[in-house]
Amino acid sequence: MRGRCAFRICRGSEAVPATLRVTDASEAQHAIAGLLADGRTAEIVARATRRPYGRPLQTDAILDLRALSGITVYEPGELVLSAQPGTPLSLIQSTLAEQRQHLAFEPPDFSRLWGAAPDRGTLGGCLSVGLGGPRRPSAGAPRDHFLGVKGVNGFGQAFAAGGRVVKNVTGFDLPKLLAGSLGTLAVMTEVTIKVMPAPPSTSTLLLHGLDDAQAVALMGEALSSPAAVSGAAHFPAAVANTLPALRSAPGAVTALRLEGLPRSIGARLEHLTRRLAHYGGDCTLLDESVSRGLWVEVADVVAFAGASERPVWRLSTRASAAVGLARTIMQSLEGRYFFDWGGALLWIELAADSLAHQGIVREACIRAGGPDAHATLIRADEHVRARTAPLPPLAGSLAALTERIKAQFDPQRLFNPGRMYAEL
Amino acid sequence: MRMPAADPGLVSRRAEFLGALRRFVPGEGVIGTPEELAAYECDGLTAYRQPPLAVVLPADTAQVAAVLAYCHAQGLKVVPRGSGTSLSGGALPLADAIVVGLGKLNRVLEIDYANRCVVAQPGVTNLAITQAVAERGFYYAPDPSSQIACSIGGNVAENSGGVHCLKYGMTTNNVLGVEMVLIDGSIVRLGGRAYDAPGYDLLGIVNGSEGLLGVVTEVTARILPRPEHQQALLIGFPTVEAAGSCVAAIIDHGLIPAGMEMMDRLAIQAAEAFVHAGYPLDVEALLIVEFDGPRAEIDEHVSIVEALVARCGAGYLRISSSERERLQFWAGRKAAFPAVGRLSPDYYCMDGTIPRRCLPQVLRRISELSQTYGLAVANVFHAGDGNLHPLILYDASLGDQLDKAERFGADILTLCVEVGGVLTGEHGVGVEKRDLMEVQFQPSDLQQQQRLKCAFDPDGLLNPGKVFPHLCRCAELGRMHVHAGALRFPDLPRF
Ligand SMILES: Cc1cc2nc3c(=O)[nH]c(=O)nc-3n(C[C@H](O)[C@H](O)[C@H](O)COP(=O)(O)OP(=O)(O)OC[C@H]3O[C@@H](n4cnc5c(N)ncnc54)[C@H](O)[C@@H]3O)c2cc1C
Numbered sequence: 026m027r028g029r030c031a032f033r034i035c036r037g038s039e040a041v042p043a044t045l046r047v048t049d050a051s052e053a054q055h056a057i058a059g060l061l062a063d064g065r066t067a068e069i070v071a072r073a074t075r076r077p078y079g080r081p082l083q084t085d086a087i088l089d090l091r092a093l094s095g096i097t098v099y100e101p102g103e104l105v106l107s108a109q110p111g112t113p114l115s116l117i118q119s120t121l122a123e124q125r126q127h128l129a130f131e132p133p134d135f136s137r138l139w140g141a142a143p144d145r146g147t148l149g150g151c152l153s154v155g156l157g158g159p160r161r162p163s164a165g166a167p168r169d170h171f172l173g174v175k176g177v178n179g180f181g182q183a184f185a186a187g188g189r190v191v192k193n194v195t196g197f198d199l200p201k202l203l204a205g206s207l208g209t210l211a212v213m214t215e216v217t218i219k220v221m222p223a224p225p226s227t228s229t230l231l232l233h234g235l236d237d238a239q240a241v242a243l244m245g246e247a248l249s250s251p252a253a254v255s256g257a258a259h260f261p262a263a264v265a266n267t268l269p270a271l272r273s274a275p276g277a278v279t280a281l282r283l284e285g286l287p288r289s290i291g292a293r294l295e296h297l298t299r300r301l302a303h304y305g306g307d308c309t310l311l312d313e314s315v316s317r318g319l320w321v322e323v324a325d326v327v328a329f330a331g332a333s334e335r336p337v338w339r340l341s342t343r344a345s346a347a348v349g350l351a352r353t354i355m356q357s358l359e360g361r362y363f364f365d366w367g368g369a370l371l372w373i374e375l376a377a378d379s380l381a382h383q384g385i386v387r388e389a390c391i392r393a394g395g396p397d398a399h400a401t402l403i404r405a406d407e408h409v410r411a412r413t414a415p416l417p418p419l420a421g422s423l424a425a426l427t428e429r430i431k432a433q434f435d436p437q438r439l440f441n442p443g444r445m446y447a448e449l
Numbered sequence: 450m451r452m453p454a455a456d457p458g459l460v461s462r463r464a465e466f467l468g469a470l471r472r473f474v475p476g477e478g479v480i481g482t483p484e485e486l487a488a489y490e491c492d493g494l495t496a497y498r499q500p501p502l503a504v505v506l507p508a509d510t511a512q513v514a515a516v517l518a519y520c521h522a523q524g525l526k527v528v529p530r531g532s533g534t535s536l537s538g539g540a541l542p543l544a545d546a547i548v549v550g551l552g553k554l555n556r557v558l559e560i561d562y563a564n565r566c567v568v569a570q571p572g573v574t575n576l577a578i579t580q581a582v583a584e585r586g587f588y589y590a591p592d593p594s595s596q597i598a599c600s601i602g603g604n605v606a607e608n609s610g611g612v613h614c615l616k617y618g619m620t621t622n623n624v625l626g627v628e629m630v631l632i633d634g635s636i637v638r639l640g641g642r643a644y645d646a647p648g649y650d651l652l653g654i655v656n657g658s659e660g661l662l663g664v665v666t667e668v669t670a671r672i673l674p675r676p677e678h679q680q681a682l683l684i685g686f687p688t689v690e691a692a693g694s695c696v697a698a699i700i701d702h703g704l705i706p707a708g709m710e711m712m713d714r715l716a717i718q719a720a721e722a723f724v725h726a727g728y729p730l731d732v733e734a735l736l737i738v739e740f741d742g743p744r745a746e747i748d749e750h751v752s753i754v755e756a757l758v759a760r761c762g763a764g765y766l767r768i769s770s771s772e773r774e775r776l777q778f779w780a781g782r783k784a785a786f787p788a789v790g791r792l793s794p795d796y797y798c799m800d801g802t803i804p805r806r807c808l809p810q811v812l813r814r815i816s817e818l819s820q821t822y823g824l825a826v827a828n829v830f831h832a833g834d835g836n837l838h839p840l841i842l843y844d845a846s847l848g849d850q851l852d853k854a855e856r857f858g859a860d861i862l863t864l865c866v867e868v869g870g871v872l873t874g875e876h877g878v879g880v881e882k883r884d885l886m887e888v889q890f891q892p893s894d895l896q897q898q899q900r901l902k903c904a905f906d907p908d909g910l911l912n913p914g915k916v917f918p919h920l921c922r923c924a925e926l927g928r929m930h931v932h933a934g935a936l937r938f939p940d941l942p943r944f
Contacts, residue, residue, distance in 0.1 A: 196886065253742065397646070
């Protein structure tokens with residue numbers, strides 16, 4: 026049996042956290058019992074591709090789940106897949122593709138944004154960060170596809186929640202709570218997700234030369250039409266020119282994605298062009314492969330890859346407030362931006378790093394974005410992330426409730442302490 | 450069904466509580482006479498009845514907050530209630546509890562077409578949301594069969610589904626935000642009109658929390674543009690197996706129909722006799738498959754299914770050629786519950802979910818159990834997502850039939866779990882499946898859920914006796930240090 030002592034062997038000098046590598050759920054539970062007994066904190070990590078997200082960690086140990094890997098159940102006909110959390114997302118995606126299925130929530134890969142080589146990381150990491158891609162308005166985020174979980178809480182206790190069927194309301198929906206919790210509540214040891222048939226083909230309608238307000242209005246109209254638009258993004262000229270898929274077209278570009286059977290796409294395109302004709306301007310159609318490439322670039326925010334010293338913000342807001350929000354921020358700060366989710370997601374890359382932009386961006390959210398607008402600092406120096414709150418802060422009863430929930434999962438703050446918020 | 454014992458001390462202070470509650474909710478908003486309380490003694494699970502201490506019908510969020518803060522201070526239990534259509538006894542009162550009814554909070558507050566959502570008070574009915582946006586060609590997707598009556602607040606509490614949730618998701622996938630009053634009277638907003646919210650996904654756990662975490666006082670629901678066209682296929686099969694294999698073939702082909710419903714022979718016969726939907730009577734299973742979208746897409750999908758159907762051995766196929774015909778196909782399915790209700794004085798509706806491939810095996814076992822218990826059963830099935838609704842026919846006036854029906858039901862749900870499914874797909878646990886929770890979950894699983902409850906409601910005042918087979922003991926859970934999943938309190942008393 027591997028006991029706590031075995032894990033201790035890996036411990037280096039006091040400054041370097043000991044790495045606890047676990048290969049199955051019972052080892053994970055054992056390792057956590059050890060942490061609990063010693064009062065040691067741990068970073069929960071697998072491929073570490075999402076480390077730049079949230080606040081940097083200083084922990085006593087590293088709980089490495091990379092070897093907790095492998096698809097345990099895949100039943101295409103039931104639309105479910107179970108896997109250990111360290112399973113590479115690329116393996117999951119290629120396995121699904123063989124059955125013409127996919128992850129409808131289109132998980133983004135910010136590696137390039139963070140100056141690293143593309144790496145989709147692991148399924149556990151993807152669920153823990155919980156961000157959805159361009160299909161968010163129509164297909165949801167990881168939370169909407171996260172059906173079941175097995176894990177170990179900060180009491181050292183193994184638990185399961187949810188199930189392995191696509192429709193289930195038995196007990197509290199703990200998978201939703203764990204999605205996006207950045208590993209601060211429990212260590213997941215197996216997860217079950219809903220998988221969907223992949224659309225057989227994709228096409229993208231580009232509309233040229235619209236200003237932000239026109240574009241957001243147009244995207245709103247497109248999303249309000251029965252054409253089942255599954256992606257709606259707008260790139261002002263400064264961003265459009267840098268995207269490989271759009272390079273041939275100078276000026277601002279608005280992109281609408283349609284997916285499904287080719288004949289259906291054709292009919293919907295016709296409907297859309299008719300309905301949107303009153304916006305005027307040129308439109309072009311991207312073919313299948315360029316179209317697919319474009320939406321990967323949108324999901325992965327490739328437009329802002331490269332200049333890794335520049336801060337990048339991700340703002341989630343109601344679409345109707347997006348243009349005002351962008352304008353308000355751009356009045357005070359220099360940078361580039363584009364809209365996804367029909368305007369409800371605003372990506373901003375600022376020209377230079379400083380601490381002042383935090384206040385300006387957050388203040389703009391309050392003044393121009395409405396009560397539900399919030400901003401996440403996705404790219405910033407480690408020292409900036411350590412000294413500030415990259416994730417949107419919570420206030421009042423919500424902050425108190427959040428702390429009470431943390432205490433019911435991980436009262437000793439063993440898991441990723443401070444990763445989400447300094448005090449959590 | 451045992452419920453937590455009433456506290457005689459609280460019951461004896463009724464007059465005092467009524468007086469105090471009237472200070473927060475004036476006039477007719479506080480109900481205390483036995484005649485009036487009788488209207489609240491049960492929900493859609495009518496086998497269990499219990500008048501509450503009092504019913505309060507607040508008219509706004511501030512009143513809800515004042516009532517909850519008062520109940521919290523007095524240690525009074527609270528049972529939230531929407532329209533009372535729950536089929537799992539979620540809104541069943543307790544003798545020493547206050548029912549907080551949300552029926553007066555029944556206004557649509559805002560229709561926001563720019564962000565494609567509706568902000569509604571919790572007492573607005575599910576259908577009223579769709580009606581409010583129909584003129585502009587929108588609708589609210591989750592469509593429980595009870596949609597003319599059930600409230601959007603109740604839908605959130607139960608995470609309700611409908612025949613179209615295979616393609617469009619359950620309530621939780623269609624709600625962007627809620628305002629909720631916690632038991633101490635504080636008001637929180639979870640989510641809003643943006644697609645995601647900071648911090649933990651509390652909205653995700655409030656959906657389906659069955660009134661145990663707080664009282665929902667406002668819901669922001671997403672609305673979708675109506676599809677251009679809808680078309681349905683009515684397909685009859687000589688065996689349930691053939692119908693099951695056809696469902697599998699459709700999904701395997703990569704199609705996600707807007708709805709895919711199955712009925713067995715008894716359900717078909719009952720529905721046909723009731724509404725004359727034109728169903729064939731010489732089949733063992735009937736499938737309704739509906740597609741929506743642009744004409745070209747529907748045509749292509751329908752022709753794919755036509756080809757698959759022939760290969761699955763279907764003996765009957767009709768494709769709706771008009772909107773009238775499509776609605777007629779649905780008329781029988783939508784009336785299936787009342788139709789079955791005509792066959793017998795009482796029926797008991799079950800709600801387990803199974804992996805679809807287990808359907809033939811599960812239906813075979815259900816029919817064996819039906820023999821054993823001597824009670825007939827009709828099966829209605831959300832075939833696309835594996836959600837079964839066996840309807841057990843019984844007569845409560847005959848000796849032990851209710852008891853038998855309940856045991857039969859418990860056997861069916863246990864079977865669902867055994868084949869890899871779950872106790873409830875959309876109706877919730879409530880009191881009905883409470884004592885079966887240990888069939889699906891280990892003690893440590895339930896403990897983690899109860900810990901979450903403790904973060905919201907440490908005194909266990911919100912809807913006690915529901916969902917969990919043991920009352921939460923937050924103080925003990927907080928202190929408890931468990932190793933390797935072993936429980937320190939294996940003998941916690943049941944109700
Ligand atoms: C004929 C019939 C058909 C049905 N068909 C379906 C179906 O197709 N799909 C389906 O999913 N369900 C169905 N149901 C079940 C039921 O209609 C749903 O569960 C519905 O969502 C309950 O809503 P309600 O307003 O009636 O809630 P209630 O029955 O009043 O309450 C249900 C639960 O929610 C809690 N609650 C209610 N309002 C609030 C609030 N504002 N805040 C906090 N907690 C609250 C209660 O405490 C209780 O636990 C059906 C029921 C009937 C009678």
